């Protein structure tokens with residue numbers, strides 16, 4: 001018989017760790033650009049009895065019996081995502097963003113095939129050809145970068161590399177780049193060489209859902225995404241594509257790359273698509289962008305250099321050398337976390353320091369916007385970061401600033417203090 005008691009009674013050790021992290025989440029200011037805070041409804045779906053079901057295959061074509069509710073659930077998630085993103089084909093099974101990309105590569109590439117993608121050092125992702133990732137081990141990635149002066153993607157470079165190397169896939173998308181992508185230009189380049197045009201929208205699909213960023217779906221052949229970043233859903237991946245690629249993509253995900261889909265996560269995805277289709281989510285997405293712009297302006301006013309001079313989306317990159325030539329991203333991120341502001345160090349274009357150290361910080365506004373912060377608080381956060389870094393040798397000032405950070409964080413917590421798990 002399954003033990004029906006609550007987790008506090010069954011496993012106080014894990015329950016205590018959950019409570020510990022809830023307190024951390026509720027008392028820090030969270031600026032990690034890939035993170036967000038899912039709703040109780042999303043988490044309830046993910047923690048539901050759907051965790052028990054095996055359902056290899058797709059709705060109506062399963063390898064297991066007992067899939068009548070699962071079929072309706074997965075189809076609902078697919079239909080909602082199609083409506084939200086104007087997609088012809090949707091796959092909600094990838095376990096993560098990395099799995100979504102792997103599914104696409106498995107569907108359309110043979111080992112050794114070429115892909116043109118944004119260089120990792122200039123904002124690309126691990127799955128865009130890093131030598132320590134399967135993508136870099138199986139396929140030949142040709143990187144394009146950003147222009148040294150504008151720090152924006154140079155479409156002339158993309159085109160000349162495409163013509164020279166003739167990749168099978170032209171890939172646009174990023175983890176650390178703050179400007180709109182020129183989908184039309186990427187589309188033309190892919191057409192010129194007969195390549196597929198793929199967009200990895202993992203970071204900004206939430207802004208697309210909320211109509212705060214242009215939708216790549218109409219112009220791209222294939223769009224991959226995560227559901228847990230700006231979209232504020234459960235951890236997971238998804239693929240949106242033109243109908244004609246559906247058969248290969250279905251196979252690329254299952255059985256090429258995964259076994260059974262995680263049905264409970266798909267339940268969470270269905271709830272998040274529903275949440276993201278509301279007017280409230282559209283104001284949320286607009287506020288994310290407004291907060292990032294306000295923060296970029298506040299940093300610039302305070303003499304902190306923002307890479308490319310600003311942002312069009314939810315993230316910005318700061319050059320720590322504008323505060324002090326000796327200040328590294330690593331030192332800055334460690335100090336800020338100890339003071340209650342959680343973010344990550346990040347390489348900036350043409351960074352002379354290695355990836356483990358870096359000269360930059362990456363900041364995202366999806367999380368603080370979920371917590372209800374607006375432009376005034378975004379400016380306050382920029383101010384607290386700048387003052388903390390400038391006074392990093394002055395313990396008295398740092399102590400005072402920590403207090404201010406803690407007050408601001410606790411005025412905007414993501415969850416109520418009596419949220420389940422915080423008993």
Ligand SMILES: *Cc1c(COP(=O)(O)O)cnc(C)c1O
Nearest residue numbers: 096097098125174175200202203
């Ligand atoms: C986050 C991210 C991914 C991977 O998502 P995971 O769910 O962490 O596997 C893929 N591509 C880009 C551009 C990302 O930012």
